Amino acid sequence: MPDFLADIDRKKVVVRRDLHFATTPGAGRAATNVAPAHTINGKKFEDHIIDQAMLLGATEEWTLYNDIVNNGGGPAHPFHIHINPFQVTEILNPAVSKDPFTLPDPWVWWDNIAIPPAAIPPDAAKEDKDKLVSGYIKFLSRFVDYTGAYVLHCHILGHEDRGMMQLVQVISNTTTVGHH
Ligand SMILES: [Cu+2]
Numbered sequence: 001m002p003d004f005l006a007d008i009d010r011k012k013v014v015v016r017r018d019l020h021f022a023t024t025p026g027a028g029r030a031a032t033n034v035a036p037a038h039t040i041n042g043k044k045f046e047d048h049i050i051d052q053a054m055l056l057g058a059t060e061e062w063t064l065y066n067d068i069v070n071n072g073g074g075p076a077h078p079f080h081i082h083i084n085p086f087q088v089t090e091i092l093n094p095a096v097s098k099d100p101f102t103l104p105d106p107w108v109w110w111d112n113i114a115i116p117p118a119a120i121p122p123d124a125a126k127e128d129k130d131k132l133v134s135g136y137i138k139f140l141s142r143f144v145d146y147t148g149a150y151v152l153h154c155h156i157l158g159h160e161d162r163g164m165m166q167l168v169q170v171i172s173n174t175t176t177v178g179h180h
Contacts, residue, residue, distance in 0.1 A: 007105050008087050008140040012059040017052065021115055021154065021164065022067040023074035035162070038154065044163025050149065051166035056173045059142050062086070066115040066135045073118035073132060077159065081141075081152035081168070085109040090138035095119040098133065112155055113137055143170045 019040055026036035037044070040051070054060060064079055087107035092100040098121035116135030124131065153165035 004144075005109065007107055008059060008142055010061075010089075010140060013061045013140065014058050015054065015060045017060065017062045018065065019062060019166075020065045020067050021074075021077045021079070022069050023077075023159070023164075024069050025072075025074075038159040038162045038164035040164055040166050045153075045160075045165040045167075047167075049167060050169045052152070052168045054143050054168075054170055056143055056145075056147050056170050058173075059140065061089075061138065061140050064115045064137045064139075066117050068118040068132045068134055071132065073135075075156070075159075076114040076117050076135075077164065078112055078114045078155040079137065079152070080112045080155045082150040083146050083170075084141055084143055085111045086139040086141035088113060088137055088139045090136075092116065092133070092136045093119075094121045094133040094135055097121055098124050098128075100136075100138075107140075110139070113139075146170060147172050 020042070022039050022042070024037040024039075026034045066074060066077055086109070088103055088110055089107060090100050090102050093116035095116065115137050118132045118134045120130065120132055121128075147170045149167055149169045151165055152168055153160040
């Protein structure tokens with residue numbers, strides 16, 4: 001195993017981020033003809049707007065949620081980010097269990113993974129039998145080598161093209177300002 005593929009050191013996490021993926025169903029082909037909306041953290045993609053900025057070399061932990069919308073679970077959103085792969089450490093798939101699954105190390109490197117939809121866990125406690133729970137994915141990533149802008153997005157074309165995408169920018173961790 002080459003050194004650069006060694007597991008990310010959790011103790012080096014400097015930033016934690018939560019990203020919420022949400023699909024609001026449309027009104028279909030009814031007279032109103034409202035298109036579904038696909039958002040991340042409540043907004044659609046906007047060109048030139050940087051949604052996530054980080055320093056080169058930073059280690060971060062991200063949690064991606066598949067939100068409950070209109071008392072329902074949406075589709076699974078296959079999350080994809082360019083440039084740097086990530087290591088998934090924890091998954092909550094509420095269609096399977098109310099308890100998250102912790103992945104044993106050594107972890108797998110991913111560049112695409114589905115965020116499980118919200119569901120009522122089959123093993124929910126009696127008082128939670130009608131409570132939807134958001135699915136989530138937790139991962140560690142390092143922003144190595146590359147400075148500049150790129151994107152993360154849902155890999156379902158109809159979702160990303162309707163706005164389920166964000167601009168990411170990795171910023172140099174050195175300064176060009178000298179001392180006098
Ligand atoms: Cu999607």
